[in-house]
Every structure is written in structure tokens, then in C-alpha cells.
Amino acid sequence: MKQYVFTILLTAAVTFVLSWAVWRLSLKYKLYPGIRERDVHKTPTPRLGGIAMFLGVVAAFAVSSQHPFFAIVWSQPHEIYALLGATGLIVLVGVFDDLWDLDWTIKLGAQFLAAGVIAWFGKLQIYTLPLGGMTIFSSWASFALTVLSIVVVMNAVNFIDGLDGLVAGVCLIANAVFFAYSYMVFRDTGASNYFNLASFIAAVLIGACIGFLPLNWSPARLFMGDAGALMLGLLMACSAISITGNFDPAMMGDNDEFGRSQLLGAFIPILLPVVVVLLPLLDFGLAVVRRMSRGKSPFSPDRKHLHHRMLDMGHSDRDAVLIFYAWTALVSLSVLLMYIGTTLEWPGDYLIGVAYGVVGVAACLVVTFLPSRRPPQPAEAAVAAPSPEPSTENVR
Template sequence: MKQYIFTIIFTATITYALAWGVWRLSLKYRLYPGIRDRDVHKTPTPRLGGIAMFLGVTAAFLVSSQNPYFAIFWADPVSVWAILGATLLIVLVGVADDVWDLDWMIKLGAQFLAAGIIAWFGQLQIYSLPIGGLWVNSSWVSFTLTVFSIVIVMNAVNFIDGLDGLVAGVCLIANGVFFAYSYMLVRDTGASSYFNLASFIAAVLIGACIGFLPLNWSPAKLFMGDAGALMLGLLMATSAISITGILDPAIVGDNDEFGRSQLLGAFIPILLPIVVVLLPLLDFGLAVIRRMRAGKSPFSPDRKHLHHRMLDMGHTDRDAVLVFYSWTAIVSLSFLLMYIGTQYQWPGDYLIGVVFGVVGVAACLAVTFLPSRRSLPQPQSVSTPERPSNDLRAVV
């Protein structure tokens, strides 16, 4: 665990220092676009923070290559270099889009290419699904499923990038929960080492988000742009996919020692990586349906995302971001508690997670949809008639 903590601190420190440098250089050379119609901010703000995040992530990977504790996934360096190569590609395209506003077809093509690099050259594919010991027998089915999963998560994370600190905070919470899950899962399956690629990527993303958030918190000095959001989605999907290579579906689905509830023992390992990005996926799905029904491209920008709707309800920018944080934490922690309950035979097993989730979701619904005090009509003060003045100057 100490090595993971060091990775988080190292990545956060490098990312913060580089983000501050990118911010200063962007202001000096005016490397920021104008305000668009769908933007919430009113002041032109640099959008190149993704560069700093990528360099921080790259530095963490390179340092890990010299750490004997992480030699387990550097034993086959092709996978790691494929991840870094795909990440570099998506960051370059994201930076180009942040500067020149690329056509959505170019961006989508680059996303499929980056996902293909990870699946084909990195050999990180969904070979098995821990659902009753299901194996993906066809290599082309595995490749296609992997590529589409990565592209969907990338766009889901990118779609919610609309408020100060929103993506960085949501990904920080999601990767924090996923790190705890992957670490416990590897330990509980009896692996000889707790060090694995999935937990390492999650730790690196935690550090990158921590380091970037101080400059991205409302009012933001620096945005991560498409480069940062697409990078986070790419690496989050990659870490979730790599965890499927650690698990033996037969153990998860058929062995009572892995969890008292075979049903939850089978489904939680695949559900948790999904629910940690549930909110971005929901926003992504609604946006695609909305735009296609209007006869538009599914990637055409608009101002009807969930965070935009919350602003229209009367929530402030910061309130909306905190509500999104709460949703992410409640949903992901509920599934984590279900796993812990079944694994460690808590009283009530998964019911603790269910109760926590139901209460949390109810509270989040109330906070989300109840009108904010700022949106309610304010009572007008009743003015009292002025009393005649006894001051002679008032008469004169």
C-alpha cells in the first residue's frame, strides 16, 4: 500500500507543478479560446490542462519502471507502452481540438484508433466476464467489445466536462472507490502480489486529479479540455478491462469461498467498474438519444447536459458540482459495500450496501430536484411612505 500512496503523492505533485506552469504560459501567450454559447464560464480560460495531467501520468509510469514492486506488469512492457502510446495519441488530438475545434469525425476516428492500440498491441481485452464463469471465445468479439467499451467511456467522461472541477472530482471519487475495490479483489482471490496494472492506473489517476483540482476548482484558472477528459476516460476504461484479466471467472462464479452470495460474487466485479462512471454514461446516453431524435450528429455540442439542467433549476455552479460528487460517491460506495458485505460475511451481507444506496439516492434526488432557494421568487419588501421631514432644508 505504501508504494501506491507514494505513486499518488508523486503524480499529484508533478501534475500540480506542471499545471501551474501551463496556466502561466497560457496566460502569457494568450493560449485560450473565446467564450462559446454553451459555456458556463464568462471569462476566457486556458483549456490545456490535459497536457500537464498527461505528463504527470507519464512520469508516474516511467518511475514505476524502476520500482521492483511494480515489475509484475513491466515484465511484459508492450502492454504498458501501448497504453502510453494510445494516451499520447488521444491527448494530441484533444489538444488540437481544444485549439482548433476539430470535426467530430476526426475525434471519433482517433478514439477508435487509440482504443484499438490498447486492445491489439497492448493485448488488454475483455477475454472473460465474471458472470457465471462466462468466457469470450471469439478473438474478434473480444477485440470489438473492448474497443467499443473504451470509446464509450471516453465520450461519457468527456460529455460531463462542463463545470469547474466536475470531471476532476467525479473521476477522483470514482477511481478512489475502484482502487479500493481492485486492491481488495486481488487480495481476496489469493494472488501472490497485491501489485497489478488496474490498481496502479487507478492510483495514478487519483494523483492526477488531486494535482489538477486546485487550479480547476471554482472559479477555475485552468480547464483540462478534451485532452484531459478523454485521457481520464481512456485510462479508467483500461484499468477496468485489465481487472478482468486478473480474475478467474470460475472462482468468482462457482466458489462459495469467494463470497457467500454467488449471484453478487459473480456480478459485482463487472458491475462496479461500470457504476463508477454511471453518471457520465447516463448523460452520454441521454445526449445521444436527444441529438439523434433532433436529426443531429450524436456528437454535436449543445447546452442540455445534466449539469446544464441543474443550473437551470437554480443551482449554482459549485452546488451542481457537489451534487454530482454525491451521486458518484453514493452509487459507487453502495456497490463496494455490497462486495465487502458478501466477502467478509457482514450481518445482512449486501443489504447494508442496498440500504446505504437507497438512503443516499433518496437524499441526492431531494437535493437535485428540489428547487434551490436562489430560484424561488423572493418576497418583495413593502415600502413605507416617507414621513414629512421637519428639516427646513427639505422645504428649501
Template sequence: MKQYVFIALFTATLTLVLAWAIWRISLKYKLYPGIRERDVHKTPTPRLGGIAMYLGVVAAFAVSAAHPFFSIIWTDPQQPLAILGATSLIVIVGVADDLLDLDWMIKLGAQFLAAGIIAWFGELQIYALPIGGMTVWSGWVSFLLTVFSIVIVMNAVNFIDGLDGLVGGVALIANVIFFAYSYLLVRDTGASTYFTLASFIAAVLIGACVGFLPMNWSPAKLFMGDGGALMLGLLMAVSAIAITGQLDPAIIGDNDAFGRSQLLGAFIPIILPVVIVFLPLLDFGLAVIRRMRAGKSPFAPDRKHLHHRMLDLGHSDRDAVLIFYAWTAIVGLSVLLMYIGTGQDWPGEYLAGVVFGVVGIAACLVVTLLPPTPARSESSAPEHTPQEAS
């Protein structure tokens, strides 16, 4: 565990230092776009924070090559190099969009290319679904399922990049929960080492988010932009595929560590990676439906995302962000607790997860739908609310 703590702290420290430096350089050379018609913030703010996060991630991978605990990553360098190559591509295109506002077709093409690099050259694909021994029946099906899954998660994370600290905080909470899950899963399956590529990526992303949030908390000095949000989505999808999509279904179906609830133990490896990005996926789905019904591109920007609706209900920007944090934590922790309960001879931990989830979701619904302040119009949105990226 201490090795994971080290890599997270290293990434966080480097990301924070680089974010501050990029903020100063951006202000000095005016490396920020003007206010666009769809933007709701009124002060031009640099959007290059994704560069700091990217460099922190790259440095963490470099350190892993020299660290004995993580050196197993580089036994076959094809996977880490593919991950770094795809990440570099998506950050370059994202930063170009943050500065030049690229056409959505260019961004989408780059996303598919990056996902293809992961699936084809990195050979990180969804080979199996841990349900009753189910495997993906075709190499091309596995490839396409992997590529579309990565692209969907990338866009889902990017779509919620609309309030100061929102994406960074949600990704931080999601990766903490996913790290705990992947760590426990490896323990329960009786592996000889607690190290996995999924746990490593989650630890690195935890560090990148912790390092960036001080610069992004309301009022934000620096936005992560498309470069940062797309990178987070890409690596979160890759970490989930690295452990869930390649997990032998027989390990879960036959392992006594999952106790009485064999069915739940089989489904959670699929459920939890989806649950931790539940809000981004929900927002993404609603946005696609809304825009296509209006005869627009599913990637045409608008101001009708979930966080915008919360502002219009009367929540302040900070309150809305904290409520998103609560939703992510409640839903993710509930499933994690239920997973922990599957390894017990009595249902106490499982029931604790169910009760925690029901009570927590009920509380979140009340807070979300009954804000403490009167509803306000769009024109009164906070000055520092970031641009709608997608």
C-alpha cells in the same frame, strides 16, 4: 499499500506544479480560444490542463519502471507501451481540439484508433465475463467489445466536462472506489501479490486528479479540456478491463471468499466498474438519444446536459458539482459495501450497503430536485462555468 500512496503523491505533486506552469505560460502567450457561441463562460480560460495531467501520468509510468514493486509492469513492456502510446495519441488530438476546435469525426476516429492500440498491440481485451464461467466466444468479438467499451467511456467522461471541478472530482471519487475494489478483489482471490495494473492506473489517476483540482476548482484558472477528459476516460476504461475483462470466471465462482452471495459476487466485477461512471454514462446516453431525435450528430455540442439542467433548476455551479460528487460516492460505495458483504458468513455488511445506498440515493434525489434557490435562466449561468466540450 505505501507504494500506491507514494505513486499517487508523486503524480499529484508533479501534476500540480506542471498545471501552475502551463497556466502561467498559457496566459503569457494567450494560448486559449475565444468565447464560442455555445460556451457559457464569459472569460477566456486556458484549456491545456490535460497536458499537465498527461505528463504526470507519463512520469508515474517512468518511475514504475525503476520501482521494484511496480517493475512487474515492465516484464512484458508491450502493455504499458501500448497504454502510453494510446494516451499520447488521445491527448495530442484532444489538445489540438482545445486550441483549434476540430471536427468531431476526427476526434472520434482518433478515439477508435487509441482504443484499437490498447486492444490489439497491448492485448488488453475483454476476454471473459465473470458470470457462471462465461467467456467471450470470438477473438474479433472480444476486440470489438473492448474498443467500443473504451470509446464509450471516453466520451461519457468528456461529456460531463461542463462545470469547474466536475470531471476531476468525479474521476477522483470513482478511482478511489475502484482502487479499493481492485485491491480487495486481488486479496480475496488469493493472489501472491496485491499489485495489479488496474490498481496502479487507479492510483496514478487519483494523483493526477488531486494535483489538478486546485487549479480547476471554482472559479477555475485552468480547464483540463478534451485532452484531459478523454485521457481520464481512456485510462479508467483500461483499468476496468485490466482486472474485470481478464478475470477468470472460475476464480469468483469457486472461491469461498465470496461467502453466501455467490451470484452477487459474480456480478459485482461487472457492475462496479460501470457504476462508478454511472452519471457520465447516463448523461452520454441521454445526449446521444436527444441529438439523434433532433436529427443532429450524437456528438453535436449543446447545453442540455445533466449539469446544465441542474443549473437551470436553481443550483449554483458549486452546489451542482457537490451533488454530482455525492451521487458518484453514494452509488459507488453502496456497491463496494455489498461486495465486501459477500465475503461474510452473515449479511450485515451486505445489508449495510443496501441501506446506505437507498438512504443516500433518496437524499441525493431530494437535494437534486429541490434546490434551495429559485430556478434561473441560462443567461444567469456562472461566469466561470467551463465550455461544453462535447
């Protein structure tokens, strides 16, 4: 575990230092776009934080290549090189978009290309579905499912990039839960070395988010932009695929030892990677349906995302972000507690996770639908000049 802690601290330190440097250089050379009609922030703010996060990730992988604890993953270096190459490509395209607003078709094409590099050259694919060990017999079906999954998660994470600290905090919580899950899965298989690529990627992303948040917290001085959001989504998808796409519940041994709920034991490996990004996926799905029903491109920007609706309800931007944090922690921890309950055979088995979820949902619903400040009435908004809001991310 101490090797993972070192990875988190190293990535956080490198990301923080580089984020500060990127922020200062962006201000000095005015490397930031002007305010667009669809933007909700009031002051031009640099959006190149994704560069610092990417370099922090690269630094962590570089150091791991020299550490014997992580030698097992470097025994197949093509997987890592494909992963880093695809990440570098998506960060490069994201930087161009952050500076010059690329057409959505170019960005989507780059996303499919990056996902294809990972699936084809890195051989990181979904080969099995953890539903009774179902195997995907067609190599092309495996390739297509992998590419589609990566692209969907990338866009889902990118779509919620709308408030200061929102994406970084949500991804921090999601990866922390997924790290605990992936670490425990390998522990429960009886492996002598708990290292696995899924846990390592999650640890790296935890560090990147921790290092970036100080400059991204409201009022933000630096945005991660498309480069950072797409990178987080890509790596989170790869982390989930590296363990879920090759997971067979039978490897946990006798089901009586693994847990008393065979059905839950089969579903959790595929359920938890989904629920940790449940809010981004929900927002992404609603946005696609909303835009296509109006005859628009699913990637045309609007101001109807979940976080924008919470602002319209009367929440401040910080309150909205904290509520998103609470929902993310609720859904992900609930499933993690179910997994722990089945493996350790707690009293009540997975009911502890269910109880936590029920109580948490009730609490989250209260804070979500009881805003801390009254939303302005139309008449008041027409008379009074709007007060400046803290800077927020650009609308997706």
C-alpha cells in the same frame, strides 16, 4: 499499500506543478480560444490542463519502471507502451481540438485508433465476462467489444466536462472506489503481491485529479479540455478492462468462502466498473438519444446535459458539482459495500450496501430537487441584467 500512496502523491505533485506552469504559460502566450457561442464561461480560459495531467501520468509510469514492487507489470512492457502511446495520441488530438475545434469525425476516428492500439498491440482486451466465467471465443469479437467499450467511456467522461471541477472530482471519487475494489480483489485471491495494473492506473488517476483540482475548482483558472477528459476516460476504461475482462469468479476459491451470494459474487466484478462511471454513461446515453431524435449528430454540442439542467433548476455551479460528487459516491460505494459484505460475510450480507444505497438515494434526491437558490423568473431575467457567473467549462 505504501507504494500506491507514494504513486498518488508523486502524480499529484507533478500534475500540480505542471498545471500551474501550463496555466502561466497559457496566459503569457494567450494559448486559449475565444468565447464561442455555445460556451457558458464568460472569460477566455486556458484549456490545456490535460497536458499537465498526461505528463503527471507519464512520470508515475516512469518511476514505477524503476521500482521492484511494480516489476510484475513491466514484465510485459508492450502493454504499458501501447497504453501510453494511445494515451499520448488522444491527448495530442485533444490539444488540437482545445485550440482549434476539430471536426467531431476526426476526434472520433482518433478515439477508435487509440482504442485499437491498446487492444491490438497492448493485448489489453475483454476475454471473459464475469457471468459464470463466460469466455468470448472469437478474437475479433473480443477486439471489437474492447474498442467499443473504451470509446464509449472516453466520450461519456468527456460529455460531463461542463462545470468547474466536475470531471476531476467525479473521476477522483470513482477511481478511489475502484482502487479499493481492485486492491481487495487481489488480496482476496491470496496473491503474495497485491500489485496489479488496474490498481496502479486507478492510483495514478487519483493523483492526477488531486493535483489538477486546485486550479480547476470554481472559479477555474485552468480547464483540462478534451485532452484531459478523454485521457481520464481512456485510462479508466483500461483499468476496468485489465481486471474485469480477465476475471473469473472461480479464482476466488470456494463460493462458500467467497461469499454467500453466488449470483452477486458473479455480477459485482462487471457491475462495479460500470457504476463508477454511471453518471457519465447516463448523461452520454441521454445526449445521444436526444440529439439523434432531432436528426443531429450525437456529438453536436448542446446545453441539455444533466449538469446544465441542475443549473436551470436553480442550483449554483458549485452546488451542482457537489451533488454530482454525492451521486457518484453513493452508487459506487453501495456496490463496493455489497462486495465487502459478501467477502467478509457481514451480518445481512449485501443488505448493508442496499441499506446505504436507499438512505443515500433519499438524501441525494432531497438536495437535488430542493435547489439552494430560486431560479430567475422569465420576467425578472428580461428586466435585470444577468450577474457574472464563475467560469465554467465549455458545453459538450
